[in-house]
Amino acid sequence: MIYETTVIGYPYIGEQRQWKKTVESFWKGMIDEQTLHAQLKEQRLENVKRQYALGVETITTGDFTYYDRMLDLATAFNLIPKRYAEVEKGISTYYAMARGTKDVVASEMTKWFNTNYHYIVPEYEGQRLRLQSHRYIEYIDEALQLGVTPKPTFIGPYTFFTLTKGIQKEQEAAFLLDLIHVYTELLQQVAQTGVTWIQLEEPAFTTTLNDEQQQLIQALYTQICEQVDTKIFVTTYFEACSAYDVISQLPIDGLGLDFVHGKKENIENLRKHGFPEEKVLGVGIVNGRDIWAANLAQCVTDVRAIEQLVQPTHVWLQTSCSLQHVPVSAMHETKLPQFLQPSLAFADEKIRELVAIRQTLDGTEQTTNILAESLQQQQVLLGHKSRHNEHVAEALRTLQPAHYTRDIPFEKRQALQIEALQLPDFPTTTIGSFPQSTAVKQNRAKWRKQAISNSEYEAFIEEEMKRWITIQEEIGLDVLVHGEFERTDMVEFFGEKLDGFAFTQNGWVVSYGSRCVKPPIIYGDVAWVSPMTVNEIKYAQQYTQKHVKGMLTGPVTILNWSFVRDDIPREVVAQQIALALRKEIASLEDANVQIIQVDEPALREGLPLRKEQHADYLRWSVDAFKLATSGVAATTQIHTHMCYCEFNDFLAPITALDADVISLETSRSHGELIDVLATDAYPYGIGLGVYDIHSPRVPSVEEMLTIATDSLHVIPRQNFWVNPDCGLKTRGEQETIAALSHMVEVAQQLRQRVTVQ
Ligand SMILES: Nc1nc2c(c(=O)[nH]1)N[C@@H](CNc1ccc(C(=O)N[C@@H](CCC(=O)N[C@@H](CCC(=O)N[C@@H](CCC(=O)O)C(=O)O)C(=O)O)C(=O)O)cc1)CN2
Numbered sequence: 051m052i053y054e055t056t057v058i059g060y061p062y063i064g065e066q067r068q069w070k071k072t073v074e075s076f077w078k079g080m081i082d083e084q085t086l087h088a089q090l091k092e093q094r095l096e097n098v099k100r101q102y103a104l105g106v107e108t109i110t111t112g113d114f115t116y117y118d119r120m121l122d123l124a125t126a127f128n129l130i131p132k133r134y135a136e137v138e139k140g141i142s143t144y145y146a147m148a149r150g151t152k153d154v155v156a157s158e159m160t161k162w163f164n165t166n167y168h169y170i171v172p173e174y175e176g177q178r179l180r181l182q183s184h185r186y187i188e189y190i191d192e193a194l195q196l197g198v199t200p201k202p203t204f205i206g207p208y209t210f211f212t213l214t215k216g217i218q219k220e221q222e223a224a225f226l227l228d229l230i231h232v233y234t235e236l237l238q239q240v241a242q243t244g245v246t247w248i249q250l251e252e253p254a255f256t257t258t259l260n261d262e263q264q265q266l267i268q269a270l271y272t273q274i275c276e277q278v279d280t281k282i283f284v285t286t287y288f289e290a291c292s293a294y295d296v297i298s299q300l301p302i303d304g305l306g307l308d309f310v311h312g313k314k315e316n317i318e319n320l321r322k323h324g325f326p327e328e329k330v331l332g333v334g335i336v337n338g339r340d341i342w343a344a345n346l347a348q349c350v351t352d353v354r355a356i357e358q359l360v361q362p363t364h365v366w367l368q369t370s371c372s373l374q375h376v377p378v379s380a381m382h383e384t385k386l387p388q389f390l391q392p393s394l395a396f397a398d399e400k401i402r403e404l405v406a407i408r409q410t411l412d413g414t415e416q417t418t419n420i421l422a423e424s425l426q427q428q429q430v431l432l433g434h435k436s437r438h439n440e441h442v443a444e445a446l447r448t449l450q451p452a453h454y455t456r457d458i459p460f461e462k463r464q465a466l467q468i469e470a471l472q473l474p475d476f477p478t479t480t481i482g483s484f485p486q487s488t489a490v491k492q493n494r495a496k497w498r499k500q501a502i503s504n505s506e507y508e509a510f511i512e513e514e515m516k517r518w519i520t521i522q523e524e525i526g527l528d529v530l531v532h533g534e535f536e537r538t539d540m541v542e543f544f545g546e547k548l549d550g551f552a553f554t555q556n557g558w559v560v561s562y563g564s565r566c567v568k569p570p571i572i573y574g575d576v577a578w579v580s581p582m583t584v585n586e587i588k589y590a591q592q593y594t595q596k597h598v599k600g601m602l603t604g605p606v607t608i609l610n611w612s613f614v615r616d617d618i619p620r621e622v623v624a625q626q627i628a629l630a631l632r633k634e635i636a637s638l639e640d641a642n643v644q645i646i647q648v649d650e651p652a653l654r655e656g657l658p659l660r661k662e663q664h665a666d667y668l669r670w671s672v673d674a675f676k677l678a679t680s681g682v683a684a685t686t687q688i689h690t691h692m693c694y695c696e697f698n699d700f701l702a703p704i705t706a707l708d709a710d711v712i713s714l715e716t717s718r719s720h721g722e723l724i725d726v727l728a729t730d731a732y733p734y735g736i737g738l739g740v741y742d743i744h745s746p747r748v749p750s751v752e753e754m755l756t757i758a759t760d761s762l763h764v765i766p767r768q769n770f771w772v773n774p775d776c777g778l779k780t781r782g783e784q785e786t787i788a789a790l791s792h793m794v795e796v797a798q799q800l801r802q803r804v805t806v807q
Pocket residue numbers: 166486488491492494495537538539540541542561562564565566567568611651694779780
């Protein structure tokens with residue numbers, strides 16, 4: 051048996067987020083294009099060298115990007131929408147598609163399967179696909195020069211096809227023919243560099259696949275593999291491989307399976323259908339999505355059990371998915387609770403785990419001590435007192451059905467709220483955050499370094515809140531927000547104040563483009579300690595007669611955007627967070643806050659990839675939201691917000707939340723959503739985002755009015771809210787004020803128009 055270690059992909063951001071800094075400097079015009087290329091090359095090579103030093107045998111290239119890997123392929127294939135025709139070719143077009151310019155809107159962005167990473171959606175407008183210049187060969191050559199024979203990776207043709215938008219049914223055949231052609235040409239070019247393997251990532255193989263889709267996969271792979279002379283390794287991840295009997299028989303040379311997230315089903319498939327003798331089996335054994343150290347002895351046992359079943363001749367030991375979903379290294383985290391440190395494994399530590407597993411399996415090194423330590427660490431964590439909080443257990447035990455429902459049904463609540471809140475028709479509001487300006491970030495950085503005192507920092511935040519209350523009054527918004535200036539991130543902020551969470555100093559993961567998040571680590575039972583948001587809301591409320599919304603992140607989003615303990619079901623962790631938020635909401639009510647928004651942008655992202663698992667997830671996630679929000683008075687208006695997804699097939703769960711008002715991002719699926727609202731009336735208050743907040747471009751009144759009037763016939767007047775797509779933290783101040791002023795004008799015109807009718 052031959053064992054080799056490899057990773058599907060390694061994080062490109064660098065340990066100190068060098069990648070982000072380089073790319074953003076280029077956007078700001080601080081460095082020129084040549085310097086951008088030079089700096090990124092240095093970072094890429096550093097990543098290769100790091101992995102080599104850690105002992106990975108087959109190093110991957112093409113896991114690097116200048117913004118997003120789907121966008122890399124789309125531009126390499128000439129999938130460039132017409133609206134960018136006026137933009138200079140090359141890097142300018144690439145970044146215009148990613149971010150928009152003042153003249154042209156950006157491409158859509160949406161979640162990468164069930165992760166918090168967002169990719170750029172390729173758009174097909176009937177153009178011919180042609181292979182354009184690209185960087186893949188350069189990446190391979192520079193690795194070869196380091197003496198490494200890399201395994202270049204690409205997102206595979208089926209996944210690319212399923213994620214491309216705009217292909218009409220009648221265009222499908224032409225598109226697919228073109229796609230086969232460009233993939234073949236690209237892979238042929240790559241083959242000529244002398245690499246022995248090419249990896250194609252097919253996460254879409256783990257979604258439910260019908261017969262037609264299976265036939266398409268066979269056709270794609272038969273035609274591409276026939277024409278490419280290098281060995282092809284297809285890897286699946288995030289779930290078990292669907293249609294395993296078909297996919298394992300594709301004319302490819304290796305298949306990678308996720309034995310972390312799809313363990314049971316993948317093993318069952320191996321048992322039932324075997325594994326082709328001549329193929330390499332990729333065993334995704336180390337979790338690529340969490341930050342917990344693996345139980346190495348268990349991993350070794352699992353690999354041996356898999357071998358017993360199918361006796362492959364060649365095994366690649368790999369992470370369950372790309373390591374881009376975890377931070378680079380846990381080595382420099384010095385402020386974590388001591389007992390936790392040895393339990394953590396970020397990308398580099400996970401590579402070490404793979405190497406230790408390999409050494410154990412092939413007996414090349416004595417690993418008894420490493421395995422024993424790994425096991426002992428598991429025990430320490432399992433038995434830790436933070437995981438056995440009696441108060442939390444008691445609170446969960448005593449939950450009753452009444453904790454999950456509001457006292458009065460929505461129709462009655464709505465009447466009471468109209469009376470209590472006295473809002474105009476077509477009320478305008480924002481989603482919560484206002485620009486996190488350089489001043490905001492710098493003050494926080496200084497405060498963290500203790501260069502300014504607590505009171506100086508608080509005074510700065512208060513000044514910013516007050517200033518933005520005035521701005522909102524001047525713009526004429528109806529329901530105001532405090533602006534979230536005290537928050538680094540909507541999840542990290544709450545985690546810092548709740549029991550059971552830990553924080554890294556440098557555990558960054560890319561969320562989209564150059565935007566990063568530092569997901570908190572939920573290691574123990576979650577509990578509310580003291581009010582987290584009341585002071586700020588109260589402070590802001592003093593300066594206005596209008597309502598200031600309370601602003602919280604929902605239980606499911608906190609769960610989905612954290613790294614979560616794996617000793618108890620996620621459902622239980624969600625309940626714990628919900629109970630903590632329920633207390634926070636009660637504190638807001640005590641402070642006379644009458645409108646409280648509980649954001650759940652990650653509710654849909656957590657939806658399992660397999661349809662048969664949806665119902666169970668939706669049951670407990672909707673329950674968690676209701677547990678958090680249903681304890682309020684009938685006159686307290688609960689808002690929620692969702693974004694970064696398509697919601698047209700998600701109306702039933704949204705309705706089940708029983709939230710009085712929802713604001714939805716709609717730049718992705720405005721039309722479809724309206725169609726759905728036309729057939730399935732949605733009874734609650736709803737604000738369909740009237741502009742995309744991802745671009746610095748200021749949309750005109752007419753543009754927003756068109757979007758708003760579109761939904762006039764499907765949303766009754768008393769339910770109609772006017773708001774942007776999402777929070778404004780990434781925007782500049784001037785463009786924010788300009789865009790919101792236009793938005794308020796839209797509401798005014800709607801009020802006039804509808805009165806006349
Ligand atoms: N967790 C999470 N997931 C999410 C979202 C979200 O808001 N949160 N929104 C959606 C889109 N994703 C987003 C993710 C990140 C950001 C974002 O703005 N990230 C910031 C970091 C935010 C942050 O934590 N900032 C810290 C640290 C900032 C920093 O880098 N400070 C400098 C120093 C300050 C300076 O001079 O700028 C440093 O440490 O070097 C702070 O404000 O305190 C960034 O990458 O730039 C936006 C949207 C979906 N998923």
